[in-house]
Each structure stands twice: as structure tokens, then as C-alpha cells.
Amino acid sequence: MPLDEKEFNKKMDEVKEKLQKSVIVPEQLTRKSKMKFRCYPGIACFTKCCSGIKINLTPYDIFRLKNRLGMSSHDFLLQHTVPGSVDGTPLPIVVLKMKEDAERSCPFVTPEGCTVYTDRPVTCRYYPIGMAIMKKYDRKTGEDFFIKIKEDHCLGHNEEKEWTIEEWRADQESDLYDEMNKDWMEVVLKTKTLGIVELGQKSLDLFFMFSSNLDMVRDFIFNSNFLNAYEIEPDVIEKIKEDELELLKFSLKWLRFTMYGEGDFKVSAEARQIAKERQAAKAREKMDLKQKAVEKALAKTPEEIMKEADRGE
Ligand code: SF4
């Protein structure tokens, strides 16, 4: 039922009020847009942004943090994360576990600042420029776009230092993080875009493992039939064996391939042959069952058939 004018105006006022309260500045920024901002130890709001927040962890965040802390994937996940999901999707991920103090502070914040600063997650690096990922939704223009988050407690916006968004992102290494997470982000974006597509439990489990537990991924790749299933150059195998970052990049590429068929993985002739044999065996099994059922039916006497009909079989 359409709203009457009074109701319509009331709704519009509500929307306006919400926008006024929003911390998002309603302006579409590009890489060349300018902003004034500075964050430094000594600013009155120092570390005020490090509590009461939700930090979704990307695969590269976990890679950097677990190595910074000298922990295995398993121990890092157990000690520092809680389960979560990518907003608007069923994709399972992990979220940084905040302290249980009144402010719900980040476990890495101290009065002197962030104790893992050079390995801080990408969410901390984006701030106060949010949703750089939105560029992918705007494929028509092909241009990245960003939004500015302006919260009352953040005094960095009152500083005189001027940056382009590009300069700010380079300074914060946001581009590097985006590059490392590129294939993973494509899976997330595709899932968000396709929305209605139901992902099976197997895909969700794979996504979770590849997003969070690199040790388990290593085990999956090197201690299963994985390497026989694809045509992978020996030097690539050597590289991912020796270099954990290469393993991470390779695994995220494969995740994208296996979930959305994007990328250049080639199923090996051996795996194709095995799949063919499996299919043929299944077909044979089906035929045998049918044959047995026919033989059983033919072996019945007319009396047995009548009795079965009476019982409704
Ligand atoms: S990781 Fe560092 S920068 Fe990010 S919220 Fe925690 S203390 Fe702050």
C-alpha cells in the first residue's frame, strides 16, 4: 500500500536523520581524491579506535600475525580468534578475539600503541578509508572508489597533513594486503554478488580451511592426492614447499578455481583417468543392481507376484 504524504515525509525525515548520524561521509572518493588526516602517538585520541570493534581476519592477516607472534595456525586460531562470517554471506571466517574488559579492547593495544603495528590486520590499515573493496561492484566505470569514515572520537581528521587516497593506501600498505588477498576477495565478491547461489557444506568447509589455517592447507596439499590431481610444474611445487607466502598465494588461487572455476589449474591426465574409471564403475554398479532386480522379478512364481500385489508391494 503506498504511503500517504504525511507518512512519506516522516520516512524521509528518518532517513535524513540516520544519514546525519552516520559515520560514513556520503561522498564517493577515487584514488586521486584528497583528504586531510594524521594519526600519531601523542594525539589526544591515541588508540581510542582500538576497542569495541570487529576485525574480520583475512588469510594474509592471519599469515602475518601468526608469524609475528611465532605461533602455528592452530594455536593462533585457538588463542586469538572467534568464529564469524563474511557480512551478507554464509562464508565462515575468523574474527579477532577482543579482550573481555569493559571496552572490549584489542588484545594487541597498549597505552604506547599497537604491539603488532607492522603486521596489523588490513581493517586497521584501511581506517579511516573504508570499503575499498566496493570498487568491484562498480565494474562499469572500472574505477576504484572509496568512502571516508568520520567518527567523533577520531581527531586525525582535524590535522593539516594532506594525502591522496592513493598515497594513504600506499603508506598503510593496504594495496599490498589487497594484492595478497586478491583471489580470496574474488571468491568473497562473487559469493556476495551471486547471493542466491547455495554453497554446499564441502565448499564452506574448504573456504574456512583455506581462509584461516595454512598449516592444515599445507597438509592437505602435500599429504593427500592433491598434487597428482593437477598438472603443476615441479618448480611451483618446490616453491610452495619452501616458501610459506607462495603456498598461501597458490592455495587462494586454487580456492578460487575450485569454488568458481576461475583460474588456470589443469586436472591431470591421471586424475581424469581415475574420474573416468570411477564413473564407469558407478555405471556398472547401477547396471548390476538393475540386472539383479530383473532376475529376481523373473524368478518369481505367479502366486508370489499375486501375494505381493495383495500386500501392496
Ligand atoms: S591490531 Fe593494532 S591497530 Fe588494530 S585494533 Fe589492534 S591495536 Fe589497534
Ligand code: SF4
Ligand atoms: S582515533 Fe583516529 S587519530 Fe586517533 S588513534 Fe585512532 S585512527 Fe588515529
